[in-house]
Amino acid sequence: MTVAQDEQFNTANYSDPMVARILDAAEQTIRRFGIRRMSMGEVARIGKLSRGSIYRHFGDKEALVEGVFRRLQQGFLNRTEALLEKQQTLVDKLTESVVHGRQDINEGIFAALAETEPETVATMFLDAGFYKRSVAFWPPHIKMAQEKAEISADVDTALATDFIMRLAVSLVIFPDMGKPLNNRRAIKSYLRQVLDSGLGA
Amino acid sequence: MTVAQDEQFNTANYSDPMVARILDAAEQTIRRFGIRRMSMGEVARIGKLSRGSIYRHFGDKEALVEGVFRRLQQGFLNRTEALLEKQQTLVDKLTESVVHGRQDINEGIFAALAETEPETVATMFLDAGFYKRSVAFWPPHIKMAQEKAEISADVDTALATDFIMRLAVSLVIFPDMGKPLNNRRAIKSYLRQVLDSGLGA
DNA sequence: AAATGAACAAAAACTGATTATTGTTCAATA
DNA sequence: TATTGAACAATAATCAGTTTTTGTTCATTT
Numbered sequence: 165m166t167v168a169q170d171e172q173f174n175t176a177n178y179s180d181p182m183v184a185r186i187l188d189a190a191e192q193t194i195r196r197f198g199i200r201r202m203s204m205g206e207v208a209r210i211g212k213l214s215r216g217s218i219y220r221h222f223g224d225k226e227a228l229v230e231g232v233f234r235r236l237q238q239g240f241l242n243r244t245e246a247l248l249e250k251q252q253t254l255v256d257k258l259t260e261s262v263v264h265g266r267q268d269i270n271e272g273i274f275a276a277l278a279e280t281e282p283e284t285v286a287t288m289f290l291d292a293g294f295y296k297r298s299v300a301f302w303p304p305h306i307k308m309a310q311e312k313a314e315i316s317a318d319v320d321t322a323l324a325t326d327f328i329m330r331l332a333v334s335l336v337i338f339p340d341m342g343k344p345l346n347n348r349r350a351i352k353s354y355l356r357q358v359l360d361s362g363l364g365a
Numbered sequence: 366m367t368v369a370q371d372e373q374f375n376t377a378n379y380s381d382p383m384v385a386r387i388l389d390a391a392e393q394t395i396r397r398f399g400i401r402r403m404s405m406g407e408v409a410r411i412g413k414l415s416r417g418s419i420y421r422h423f424g425d426k427e428a429l430v431e432g433v434f435r436r437l438q439q440g441f442l443n444r445t446e447a448l449l450e451k452q453q454t455l456v457d458k459l460t461e462s463v464v465h466g467r468q469d470i471n472e473g474i475f476a477a478l479a480e481t482e483p484e485t486v487a488t489m490f491l492d493a494g495f496y497k498r499s500v501a502f503w504p505p506h507i508k509m510a511q512e513k514a515e516i517s518a519d520v521d522t523a524l525a526t527d528f529i530m531r532l533a534v535s536l537v538i539f540p541d542m543g544k545p546l547n548n549r550r551a552i553k554s555y556l557r558q559v560l561d562s563g564l565g566a
Numbered sequence: 567a568a569a570t571g572a573a574c575a576a577a578a579a580c581t582g583a584t585t586a587t588t589g590t591t592c593a594a595t596a
Numbered sequence: 597t598a599t600t601g602a603a604c605a606a607t608a609a610t611c612a613g614t615t616t617t618t619g620t621t622c623a624t625t626t
Contacts, residue, residue, distance in 0.1 A: 283484030
């Protein structure tokens, strides 16, 4: 039963107005007070609904928090997708993703949370599941790049996706790892090199 | 004055027997009780020395903890270096580093700490400074690979180092990022592809 | 010169009693 | 049928008082 709810949650029905109201209230509460100080009672008060309804849709507090961040991530991916449509090459797309990712981290909810509960943010950033959820984002772009012969058609899509993801994640959470990659130009030049030919050619 | 001590510490004189004794005692205490419950008094008791001596060599508790982990990292890098001498190619070396790094994390002091204070471990793993300290490790190996024409002689050493580091760190802290890279063979094959030609050729 | 150990105020950790929150159930309501 | 709101035990957060630890100083020892 709780499992069934979790499964229902995994296919997260954001169009259900009750789910949306709960997530809205929870997100607002987290932005104001942080995760630690977000209480189910407060969420109910803010969302003008009953605690019972929250527990019906989200099994427990952890699931609710996860729901909030999944929706935020979904939003981030949608905004990123929109940005990428304006970009011609895979290198441009990846560059834009990194810049956008850094911006989101430095200005979004994470920046606020990092001040009051940095350990929580660190733990989320080290959770591979957090990133794996956005793996499906890349394959279409990789196929496009292959069709335009920007990258080799022989490369396995799973490998390419993994590689792209690792580069993106690494560049977002570690802006400087020896070589300073602080601006679009530097990032793009770096990515062109490693995507085109690694350390060869 | 504290700055001077810190600077002295940065050039960390492990051969100074007093420094070694302090670090030994601190490391032992951390292994037993964790960082949070490590106290300067306990370190003094274990090392059979005075609290004053600890504060003479390490400005505060934070500096002492950092000292312990720097020495551990130094040891890790030395052991890694020894392992790499047996490897022929840059791909082999990087593969070995990843395997060794994962092993160290899963079996070493971090594994123990992760159980009692996971947030601390997460915070350390997200600290870019932690990795930047080992940047100097790679340039010689990159030069070697260039001399043997394994990788292009045209590639900037700083870029190559950054790239190698990002791959190593990413593969160690995120064993699975979509494509499972759980064994030596899979890791090596993956690295051969991305090092040799990125997503091109 | 460096290490010790005692003294000290300020900061942090601990403790136990109190209060708030969680997660569950269920009858009433819309 | 979904939501509500009340009741409830179990768990977790809070708080004020107490103890421990930190970081500093300095006279004494090695």
